[in-house]
Amino acid sequence: MYSLKTKLSFAIAMVVLITVALISFLANVFIEKQFNNYILRQQELKKNEIVSLLSQQYNKNTGTWNVDLIHSIGMSALYEGYIIKVYDVENNPIWDAQKHDMSLCAQVIHDISKRMEEKQPLVNGEFTSKTFQLTDGNETLGYVDISYFGPYFLSENDFKFLDALNIVLILIGVFSLLLSVLFGIILAKRISQPILKTVDVTKKIAGGNYNERINEKTKTKEIDILIKSINHLAFSLENQEALRKQLTEDVSHELRTPIAILQSHIEAMIDGVWEPTKERLASCNDEIKRIGSLVSDLEKLHNLDSENLELHKSEINLADIIHSAAKKFDVALKEKNLAISINGNCSEILADVDRISQVAINLISNAVKYSKEGGRIDINIFETNDSVGFNVTDNGIGIHENELPFIFERFYRADKSRNRNTGGSGLGLSIVKSIVEGHGGKISVKSKVDSGSSFEVILPKNKI
């Protein structure tokens, strides 16, 4: 298996290599083609120039040719690869490169043919001869045979130019390749480094170090998302761990008090310090009930954890549920001399009847518990286009705004000393919240110390 760094560097280098090779090849083909066309045009011009120069060497007045200049033109053409033979109008030879310097002509023919065969075999050319008229206006003065390597040929300098061009292209290619490998390595390192760091931290998190975080900065969007997700995961795990610890601590704390009371009472009775009177046994029973209700609350809470939440939905009427929930508090309401009003109605929704009853019971129970003697509780049922809901409002002791964000947490009891007397375990509202959210609904609270509290539950009218 290869590392990400190696793979990335290799991939980048390969892409650049292929690109550079392709560009170099296409540039080479294109430039060579253009250059050959240019040479072809140049050679046409050259032939026309030779013809025109030669035509000018005829003296009309004397009817003679300037053989010296024709010789110079012929020699200069010969050096450039054109072997010429000049005739007058009656086909009498005036100047012939072959005759003048046979070996030089052979040399020129040999050099050009060899060069072209070696370097441009695809041209597949050969020496050809073409006759041109030497004219002055419409008058024919003579003829010239021009032999050259056709369709075109490249001189030594032309080849040098092409070679230099190729070297430049190769150098550019090599340079780009080196540069790309270098950039590839740097880029791969920049991408792989945060990933490696992430892997490292993830391993630590998996090993139980939930407080580990990835602090690596990256400008790559996906890696940034990955880092954020892993940090979030670590944060959630850390929270879960803290909650688990808190839960164990809270449960043992909650159990310790009633168990200690029970133990001391029973020991006192066994030792004969106390008579097992009806009241003492009833007090022990109260403590046992306390433990029982705590265990049943814990059980409820466990069943309400999202993964365990199983809702048995049916068509329910919220108003009916609230009325029968309130009925359970008749005695408690009377004892505290509390007035209660239930108003409003709403259409039926699909929900778990037992669970929604539990919500209503817990909220009414709290309103009763935290109301002062002679207070009042108002329950209002309402409906909107896509939801139904109710609120339970009391004018009781209220909750301090600092405590409001925590009251839905497990075992949270605002003003703990005050609440121990009320007998609450601090689980009621977390149960309510789990049930409401399990139904896709929302719960909110408004409260003011000494003025009262209002809890509002909203449930969606889902038809599933």
Ligand code: ADP
């Ligand atoms: P508990 O069993 O202690 O009532 P809950 O989860 O039901 O636990 O409530 C959490 C805390 O929120 C309570 O301890 C109490 O301090 C506060 N609380 C809940 N309802 C009310 C209310 N209607 N009025 C005042 N305080 C409330």
